[in-house]
Amino acid sequence: MSDAQDRERRRRNLAIALSLVALVVLFYLMTMVRVQP
């Protein structure tokens, strides 16, 4: 795998990681919204 391909893979993985973190935060906050009386 060339350096360029390695760099793009790193970027894709970072984008996936950030999306997952955002989803976790969204689920946490939405749970707070829904359990509010």
Place this chain on the structure above:
Amino acid sequence: MTAATLSAEPGIATVGDYFALLKPRVMSLVVFTGLAGMIVAPGTIHPLTAFTALLCIAIAAGASGALNMAYEADIDALMTRTANRPIPAGHIARGEALGFGWTLSVGAVAVMGLLVNIIAGALLAFTIFVYVGVYTLWLKRRTPQNIVIGGLAGALPPAIGWAAVTGDLALAPVLLVAIIFLWTPPHFWALSLWRSGDYARAGVPMMPVVRGKRSTRRQILAYTALLIPAGLSPSAIGLGGPLYLGAAAFIGSWFAWEAVAVALEKDLEHEPAAHRLFRISLIYMFALFAALIVEHLLHIAAFAIGPW
């Protein structure tokens, strides 16, 4: 289909390529009409729930776009407008786009159903089904009515936005859906009038390719004649006020004027009237929903301030 459209060189896809698979421009229009449905709906919604619903609409629209590009990579490779899309360009393999699209589709519907409400989730699933199953896989290559029936998918977001707030449907969101549904044929057929060579080369049975340009012009006029009153109808049921009525009447008249110009077109090589109609159709859709949003926000603001 060329080898490049089936398998891309591994590891060359950028994050931007995946973003392009989501058809971001289509996504933005869909989010806009979904937001309008949400704002005009009676009742209240928590801002974070509203954000989640819009996010799900955006991701489902993007996922449908990715699936559409995956299933139509062979057509896209043959048309100048679409040959540079990530799959025909060889940046992303078809299978990767399918995995990406289906994962996001299932995720968006599940999140909408779980975190917003089940009706909004079901409507979102139905929208993806119409765009991918009915339009892309079934009708696109078989009938010139492809974009008429498939247009329902693009028309549904206001109903999804409405359902996200109320948990059900009513006449008002159905009218908004009808407006976009009737708008789609003149919008796409205007484009296809000057792109008919592209569609013919790719073997897509668009109206000008199958029935000829004369018939297409007449049908553009017929749908426009239905669209203009439909565009005014929200005022009749109190959904739109004077601002909306003024905008719909003004831009609607302009739309009708250009549709007549398309019907009477003499320059069959360059199709200048069709270009103008395509542009005005985008302005029409934006103006109608912007007027609806602004008017409702002004009402909400006036209500919050109270009577003077």
